[in-house]
Amino acid sequence: MAVEYIYPDYEIVRDYDRCIVCRVCERQCANEAHEYLSDKNKMVADNAKCVNCHRCVSLCPTRALKIVKSDHTFKENANWTGKSIKEIYKQAGSGGVLLSSMGNPENYPVYFDKILLNASQVTNPSIDPLREPMETRVYLGAKPERIERDEKGRLINNLKPQLKLSMPVMFSAMSYGSISYNAHESLARAATELGILYNTGEGGLHEDFYKYGKNTIVQVASGRFGVHKKYLESSAAIEIKMGQGAKPGIGGHLPGTKVGEDISKTRMIPVGTDAISPAPHHDIYSIEDLRQLVYSLKEATGYTKPVIVKIAAVHNVALIASGIARSGADIIAIDGFRGGTGAAPTRIRDHVGIPIELALASVDQRLRDEGIRNNVSIVVAGSIRSSADVVKAVALGADAVYIGTAALIALGCHLCRSCHTGKCNWGIATQREDLVKRLNPNLGYKRLVNLMNAWKHEIKEMMGGMGINSIESLKGNRLMLRGVGLNEKELQILGIKHAGE
């Protein structure tokens, strides 16, 4: 018998006093962790198969189930943690690269949690959003450097193409392939109802969703999957994906098993073939090449749509952003190292890139120092978890944020980080038909709308407290922020004072 080196991380605990043997856990677990013993009329579980996704827990009608962390342990060792040991067992067994999903879960500082917001007292009234207008509308795109007037002296609208958002939040790029049809539909419909945008990711756009084009950002990535004229034309904006926060410097890989009829058509690749996005764009080896692609896309769409360039937050992000701001791009999207993914090599996900808060602060300041901040809008991503994170990001200098993980959580994701297995029990990160149908977009889109409306209310409350009644007066308003427990260097990079100062 083989040696089983790894003891399961989680245990499925069943309260047999409450289990009515309805078997919903068994039916709903794609990992087949639950089993019905007909001779004993009893449910049992195999902990080794559990990924801790909570599908069974959430559907159990009598709350007979819970998942707990195993107390099985290695001998205590502050250096060789259980995690390190298990990873070595895995690799010694498989000889392969470790794969993970979703964002970096390691214990790096979360700067958003070390920044506090201001509120008005005495010298300046706070504003009650229930009584006074409180505006969250944002336009993304380059702002003009000068005005122009017609012969009668009237102002001419010389703005380049703009994106209008009802609030400074968009759904970030998640491809059809990495997530399901129903997840895409939920995002598209929610974005449309909310007056914001969602992003196709690099997997092309299913024909059914062309009708949501006004609220769609289409992505052009290194694999160029699904890119054609109609795809570009049906969008509100085009995003060139240079990098992703979860895996800066590497490409993507959608296994052939996920490439069914529909995805094959949408991505324009044969059924069952692996969809491999190269690490770089092979026509972009430098900034001048990027400029060519930006203008090719603008040319192809008659200069009617803003072009976004998305990069991962890496060490010299400010310099890169400065280059992009001069490349003709209208919007720069920066994805921090906590950004999510459907699959990434664990070492890359956990060890490459920098926090979005620091990247944002340095990019915003750099572009201002160079006097080109208004050439571009800045959109940040990489673990925006709440409306407070949105407000802090805007005050640091962002025009808007992208949310990916938060949107998926609204759709039911429990962050089990097993997307790469393709067996998402919540119907999100899977292409298996029986699993995909578990996400009913009629319910899903409504949950996204609810989440965004809730955040919008909270954003208004926080702005009102600061005496600000329009979001543009919050943008880059770093005096509204104070750091707690940050050192001088961190404060300097963030451009904020310490609490009490």
Place this chain on the structure above:
Amino acid sequence: MKRVYVNEKWCLGCHLCEYYCAFASTNEKDMARALKDIRIHPRIRIEEKDGISFAVSCRHCDEPLCVKGCITGALTRKDGIITIDRNRCIGCYTCILSCPFGAVSPSEDGAIQKCELCIKTAGGTPKCVEGCPNGAIVFEERGE
């Protein structure tokens, strides 16, 4: 009037509707206590084959064959809802034979049982609808 409609597109075949239905007809507050160690007799049933599944319960037909066939007058249709008077039912099962949907079934005590839209118990939204995790069973007004 509002009716229960099912959509096989969203039915996961999880059978939870059956358990919520069975629970609704007990007077217990706690589902575990109500359904522990018993065999349930729900008024809604999941039909499934070849990966397709959907829930079936009484359609509350405008011209109900069950009511027509009932020899004791135990089944009546009032305000669009077909209900059963268990005291009058003699268990002849004519209704079971005549229902084209198979939505009527024998109960444990000999009388028949069928969906009565939870009007006798919960009121408001039928429990199968509330308990469906995927919106596959809805309770709504539709143009007839």
Place this chain on the structure above:
Amino acid sequence: MREGMFRNISGCAISGIFSKSGKRFSGKSIIDSIAVMHERSNGLGGGFAAYGIYPEYKDYYAFHIFYESKSAKKECEEFIEEHFDIINLSKIPTRKVPAIKDEPLIWRYFVTPLPTKLADSQLDDKEFVVKCVFRINTRIDGAYVFSSGKNMGVFKAVGFPEDVGRFYRLEEYEGYCFTAHGRYPTNTPGWWGGAHPFSLLDYTVVHNGEISSYDANRRTIEMYGYKCTLKTDTEVIAYIFDYLHRKIGLTLKEICSVIAAPFWSTIESKPQKEREELEYLRNAFASLLITGPFSIIVGFEGGMMALNDRLKLRSMVCGEKDDMFYAASEEAAIRVIQNDLDRIWSPRGGEGVIVTLEGGKA
């Protein structure tokens, strides 16, 4: 702690008087007006802007400068001589007022840019002056240019405004427009440069309020070469005016639609042409929207404008009598100098009241 080292926020009183016919009148009226609102200041700053007061030197930039030391003066004068032709220089006449203490050296220079320097700089003369003023204020320790326009001047100090007015012998000046400010800062800087009005070239701003958009506006305007050395709202507002009016070329009315922009819901209810224009202004200059309470009076060559924030969170009243226009934080401050008004009204939030000289410039 000195002004500029921290963000200084304050409540205040403001007043402005303007003669549309260009008739010149004594500075006594503005002292009387601002004195009525004594309660709105706390003695930590007062000041005036006066337009049309130097007709004999109207083609020269009038620099009013505070010096903290003789060495600062020497250094500054060397700089000015290097860049400008000095037509006239003198101490600004003052009288002893017991309440005004610790006065710096206060000098006035009438200057014009040296043609060679101006040509070398490849700037227009206004931009050249602005650059030089910033140079002095940021590089020469102990020297501070607090007025730099033509045919106008700013007079300010630490004290109650009526004392400041007497200190500067303001009643001896005659002009077509005066604005005044009494300050109620929440901190005690005690530095003369921090008093209002704040000015750049002929733009002067007196302001009551605390803007919540301060740092958003500051970081934006600094991108265009302005340096916010005082960290006061007023300074930022003055630079925004200079930028939008002089550099971008927006009209005053358009500027109101930027800094105190109508709400989107209001914009959407407008006829198409107007809506498009308002949308354009709000979008193109989004970062210059000013939120939070303010009432301001902006003085400039040949005109004056009174403006409230878009929610009207600060009081402001306007009045008219024949060719005279008045604006003040309180009605009493107008009535004390002109009780027989043709019209008195309270402008709505975001609605700029603009008056200019009949027949163009003074």
